[in-house]
Amino acid sequence: MTTTHDVIVIGGGPAGSSSSAILGEHGHRVLLLEREKFPRYHIGESLIPFTYFPLERLGLVDRMKKSNFVQKFSVCFVPPNGRTSQPFYFFNRYDKDTVAQTWQVLRSEFDEILLNNARDKGVEVREQTKVQELLRDESGKVIGVRAVNHEGVVSDHHAALTIDCTGKEAFSTVRNGWRVRDPYLNKVAVWTYYKGSRREPGIDEGQTTVAFVKDKGWFWHIPQHNDMVSVGVVAEGKYLSRDGVKDPEGIFKREIEENLWIKESLSHGEQVGSYHITSEYTHHAKHCGSEGLLLAGDAFAFLDPVFSSGLMFAMKSGVLAGEEVHKALVAGDLSPERFTEYARILREGVENMRKLVYAFYNPDFSFGKLIKAHADAGGAVTDCLSGDVNKDYSVLWDQIRELVPLPEDLPLGEPKVRETQPQAELMAA
Known part of the structure; x- marks a missing residue:
């Protein structure tokens, strides 16, 4: 057929x-x-x-x-000690009728x-x-x-x-x-789902929480409808498989203990479904x-x-x-x-976001350090993290490079064009 x-x-x-x-x-x-x-x-x-x-x-x-x-108005970052930062609200930067609010799906x-x-x-x-x-x-x-x-x-x-x-x-x-x-961004993720995990009140109920663990690892905590939460940990494979623990459930349960906010939040809920694992993201x-x-x-x-x-x-x-x-x-x-x-x-969009990801994983970098050194960097960081990725961020990259190195753009993506010259001519040239 x-x-x-x-x-x-x-x-x-x-x-x-x-x-x-x-x-x-x-x-x-x-x-x-x-x-x-x-x-x-x-x-x-x-x-x-x-x-x-x-x-x-x-x-x-x-x-x-x-x-x-679930409506999502913000993102929050939490260190291992569990002390949450002030949420980063999109409406402090954007028009409330468009991109100031999005969704957890x-x-x-x-x-x-x-x-x-x-x-x-x-x-x-x-x-x-x-x-x-x-x-x-x-x-x-x-x-x-x-x-x-x-x-x-x-x-x-x-x-x-x-x-x-x-x-x-x-x-x-x-x-x-x-x-x-x-060259660098090849992490491992382990995740599962909880029902009844703690949520923040009011407008913060749908916020994404990024909760840090040791060695630049992190948890995501994403509230969904029907009282469900998606929660997972991302880190280097060597870190997650330490102590000989390699099964997803064992890794996940061990890492819960590495962030007090995650531990306390999940203690209110019940784990449901399977544990999942994937590697070599990027x-x-x-x-x-x-x-x-x-x-x-x-x-x-x-x-x-x-x-x-x-x-x-x-x-x-x-x-x-x-x-x-x-x-x-x-x-x-x-x-x-x-x-x-x-x-x-x-x-261009991938490379702009990729630079911020590289900076994030560098142990010498934090957004707090960047904003302290360059107060005007906050708006550019917010724009890039919000997905406004096709604009000139050269000033931001120069500011970040004062703290940590950033990768060069990868010479990739061009369409593959058929060679029109005979192979012998190409070799001679």
């Missing part, structure tokens, strides 16, 4: 649903292939303020306001909202359908995919462009040998795509989750990919070079 569409999207998560919804809205024939059946479980549950703009473009802000998702519900929005805009969605391989013509250009559904039926799907939105699995990134590990793609192929979301890049940037980057890249592919289809030009600016925008 063979089908033909304008665009094929692999993966129905936030990037895939966002890109396909934009393309469907523009009237293109889009096929979205998702290997699981929604609703399905996923980690990564906290939105940062500038996720508002992708939600607005997708027409989902009103839907979010009417949802049961249950991904099974949130992702289904996004996927159904794509359906509503004309996208053909096939769940429980796993992509097995990319189809290529004799020149190597991607011309579609081969997939198998839950009944074992194999089918080929052809399209002018395939968008890979397969998340951290990064289907085509891995198969093309494009995955690049970050990765980047060498290229944003090639002929017939474009990457979006975590398949393009994924950062350490300390600042909850994952969902914002996924949706921002999905919306941007949808708009750029639409323009390319209208122009009749899907050449890889056309997506150079798309990649530049995404890499």
Whole structure:
């Protein structure tokens, strides 16, 4: 069985649903292939303020306001001794009608909202359908995919462009040998869920709490609706596996003792469900795509989750990919070079956030030290952490470099362009 569409999207998560919804809205024939059946479980549950703009473009802000998702107005940091800082309120920086408030989401519900929005805009969605391989013509250009559904039926799907939105699995990134590990940001996370854990009163009920443990490790504490809390610890693998403890439950229970706020908060609740573990968070793609192929979301890049940037980057890249592919289809030009600016925008955002993550993990850095040395740095830090990542932060980086070194931008993301010269000529040159 063979089908033909304008665009094929692999993966129905936030990037895939966002890109396909934009393309469907523009009237293109889009096929979205998702290997699981929604609703399905996923980690990564906290939105940062500038996720508002992708939600607005997708027409989902009103839907979010009417949802049961917990409203999030702030972030709070807690040292191991349990003494909480003053919350950082978004409305002290931003317009209350837009990005001053965001949400803590249950991904099974949130992702289904996004996927159904794509359906509503004309996208053909096939769940429980796993992509097995990319189809290529004799020149190597991607011309579609081969997939198998839950009944074992194999089918080929052809399209002018395939968008890979397969998340951290990064289907085509891995198969093309494009995955690049970050030189430093390779942590381990262990997490679970609690029912009835302590929450702060009033407007602080939905705040994200980052609670520190030794050796620059940290807990997240994310309140959700139905009296549930997502809570996990992130640190170096050597630290978490010390004393020979390697099972997720043992690691988690031991680390609770390393932060008094976490210990006291969880003592009010009951642990439910499984303990989860994952490692080597941060990765980047060498290229944003090639002929017939474009990457979006975590398949393009994924950062350490300390600042909850994952969902914002996924949706921002999905919306941007949808708009750029639409323009390319209208122009009749899907050449890889056309997506150079798309990649530049995404890499700029990733690199800006990446610098703050590097600073965070340096034992000689703290935001308190930075603000004490440069009172004007607070606004820039807030903007970047809130997701306003595509602006000039060179002054901020100079200020931080007075305290700790920062990484150079990684030379990654450019589209892979086909070599037009014969190999012998290239070698001679």
